[in-house]
Amino acid sequence: MKLRLNVDELNDDFFEETRLLGITAPVKNYQFCLQLNNHLGYDFRLNADIEIHLRKKDRSYYFSVYQSVEPNSFLTHYLYHNQYDGEYLLPEFKHMDFLWLMKGDLVDDEKCEWIKQAVRSINGVQLVAELTNEQIRNKGNMVF
Incomplete structure:
Protein backbone atom coordinates (compact mmCIF):
# COMPACT_ATOMS: atom_id res chain seq x y z
CA MET A 1 0.00 0.00 0.00
CA LYS A 2 1.34 3.41 -0.96
CA LEU A 3 0.56 6.47 1.09
CA ARG A 4 0.33 9.72 -0.85
CA LEU A 5 0.92 13.05 0.74
CA ASN A 6 -1.90 15.43 -0.08
CA VAL A 7 0.09 18.63 -0.56
CA ASP A 8 -2.97 20.76 -1.30
CA GLU A 9 -4.52 19.66 1.97
CA LEU A 10 -1.31 20.46 3.86
CA ASN A 11 -1.15 23.89 2.25
CA ASP A 12 -4.80 24.54 3.09
CA ASP A 13 -4.16 23.53 6.72
CA PHE A 14 -1.15 25.86 6.90
CA PHE A 15 -3.26 28.78 5.66
CA GLU A 16 -6.34 28.03 7.75
CA GLU A 17 -7.34 31.00 9.92
CA THR A 18 -4.59 33.21 8.48
CA ARG A 19 -4.56 36.72 7.03
CA LEU A 20 -2.05 37.70 4.37
CA LEU A 21 -1.01 41.18 3.32
CA GLY A 22 1.01 42.06 0.25
CA ILE A 23 3.22 45.13 0.67
CA THR A 24 4.98 47.18 -1.98
CA ALA A 25 7.90 48.98 -0.35
CA PRO A 26 11.19 49.09 -2.28
CA VAL A 27 13.38 49.13 0.85
CA LYS A 28 15.82 46.64 2.34
CA ASN A 29 14.33 43.84 4.51
CA TYR A 30 16.10 44.85 7.69
CA GLN A 31 15.18 48.53 7.23
CA PHE A 32 11.53 47.64 6.75
CA CYS A 33 11.54 45.38 9.83
CA LEU A 34 13.20 48.12 11.86
CA GLN A 35 10.45 50.53 10.84
CA LEU A 36 7.71 48.01 11.72
CA ASN A 37 9.35 47.39 15.09
CA ASN A 38 9.87 51.10 15.86
CA HIS A 39 6.58 52.51 14.55
CA LEU A 40 4.15 49.64 15.18
CA GLY A 41 5.70 48.04 18.26
CA TYR A 42 6.45 44.64 16.69
CA ASP A 43 9.57 42.59 17.29
CA PHE A 44 10.37 41.23 13.84
CA ARG A 45 13.60 39.23 13.77
CA LEU A 46 15.14 37.09 11.10
CA ASN A 47 14.38 33.41 11.66
CA ALA A 48 16.98 31.47 9.69
CA ASP A 49 15.31 28.15 10.66
CA ILE A 50 12.28 28.87 8.48
CA GLU A 51 14.04 30.52 5.54
CA ILE A 52 12.38 29.36 2.32
CA HIS A 53 14.65 27.51 -0.10
CA LEU A 54 13.41 27.03 -3.67
CA ARG A 55 15.18 25.32 -6.55
CA LYS A 56 14.41 26.48 -10.07
CA LYS A 57 16.35 25.66 -13.21
CA ASP A 58 19.26 24.14 -11.23
CA ARG A 59 19.64 27.25 -9.10
CA SER A 60 18.92 27.84 -5.44
CA TYR A 61 16.92 30.78 -4.16
CA TYR A 62 16.64 31.80 -0.52
CA PHE A 63 13.77 33.91 0.78
CA SER A 64 14.18 35.49 4.20
CA VAL A 65 11.42 35.13 6.78
CA TYR A 66 11.18 37.48 9.75
CA GLN A 67 9.07 36.54 12.74
CA SER A 68 7.32 38.47 15.53
CA VAL A 69 5.35 36.73 18.27
CA GLU A 70 2.44 38.62 19.78
CA PRO A 71 2.61 38.62 23.60
CA ASN A 72 -0.18 36.79 25.49
CA SER A 73 -1.62 35.15 22.39
CA PHE A 74 -0.95 32.37 19.89
CA LEU A 75 -0.65 34.89 17.08
CA THR A 76 2.63 35.00 15.19
CA HIS A 77 3.46 37.42 12.40
CA TYR A 78 5.71 36.30 9.53
CA LEU A 79 7.21 38.71 7.05
CA TYR A 80 8.50 37.11 3.87
CA HIS A 81 10.72 38.85 1.35
CA ASN A 82 9.04 38.09 -1.99
CA GLN A 83 12.11 38.50 -4.20
CA TYR A 84 15.56 36.95 -4.35
CA ASP A 85 17.99 37.37 -7.21
CA ASP A 97 8.08 43.29 -2.08
CA PHE A 98 6.89 41.73 1.18
CA LEU A 99 4.24 39.25 2.29
CA LYS A 111 -7.11 44.61 13.76
CA CYS A 112 -6.24 43.75 10.16
CA GLU A 113 -7.45 47.20 9.06
CA TRP A 114 -5.37 48.86 11.82
CA ILE A 115 -2.25 46.99 10.65
CA LYS A 116 -2.87 47.96 7.00
CA GLN A 117 -3.32 51.64 7.90
CA ALA A 118 -0.27 51.63 10.19
CA VAL A 119 1.94 50.00 7.53
CA ARG A 120 0.68 52.50 4.91
CA SER A 121 1.93 55.34 7.11
CA ILE A 122 5.53 54.05 7.01
CA ASN A 123 7.99 55.89 4.79
CA GLY A 124 8.60 54.12 1.48
CA VAL A 125 5.43 52.02 1.57
CA GLN A 126 3.51 52.41 -1.68
CA LEU A 127 0.81 49.76 -1.35
CA VAL A 128 -0.73 47.47 1.27
CA ALA A 129 -3.41 45.01 0.17
CA GLU A 130 -4.98 41.95 1.71
CA LEU A 131 -4.52 38.84 -0.43
CA THR A 132 -7.13 36.10 -0.39
CA ASN A 133 -6.36 32.38 -0.49
CA GLU A 134 -8.02 32.16 -3.90
CA GLN A 135 -5.55 34.69 -5.35
CA ILE A 136 -2.49 32.73 -4.27
CA ARG A 137 -1.48 30.11 -6.83
CA ASN A 138 1.89 29.16 -5.32
CA LYS A 139 0.82 28.79 -1.69
CA GLY A 140 3.16 25.86 -1.16
CA ASN A 141 6.17 28.18 -1.59
CA MET A 142 5.29 29.89 1.69
CA VAL A 143 4.90 26.77 3.82
CA PHE A 144 7.78 26.18 6.23
Missing part, protein backbone atom coordinates in the same frame (compact mmCIF):
# COMPACT_ATOMS: atom_id res chain seq x y z
CA GLY A 86 15.31 37.91 -9.86
CA GLU A 87 13.04 35.07 -8.65
CA TYR A 88 9.79 35.49 -6.74
CA LEU A 89 8.38 33.49 -3.85
CA LEU A 90 4.90 34.25 -5.21
CA PRO A 91 5.37 35.00 -8.93
CA GLU A 92 1.69 35.96 -9.18
CA PHE A 93 2.50 39.00 -6.99
CA LYS A 94 5.70 40.30 -8.59
CA HIS A 95 4.77 43.87 -7.63
CA MET A 96 4.76 42.97 -3.92
CA TRP A 100 2.94 39.56 5.85
CA LEU A 101 1.31 36.38 7.15
CA MET A 102 -0.67 36.43 10.41
CA LYS A 103 -1.06 32.91 11.77
CA GLY A 104 -1.90 30.99 14.94
CA ASP A 105 -4.84 33.03 16.21
CA LEU A 106 -7.82 34.81 14.74
CA VAL A 107 -7.15 38.33 13.45
CA ASP A 108 -10.42 40.24 13.17
CA ASP A 109 -11.16 42.77 10.44
CA GLU A 110 -10.63 45.69 12.80
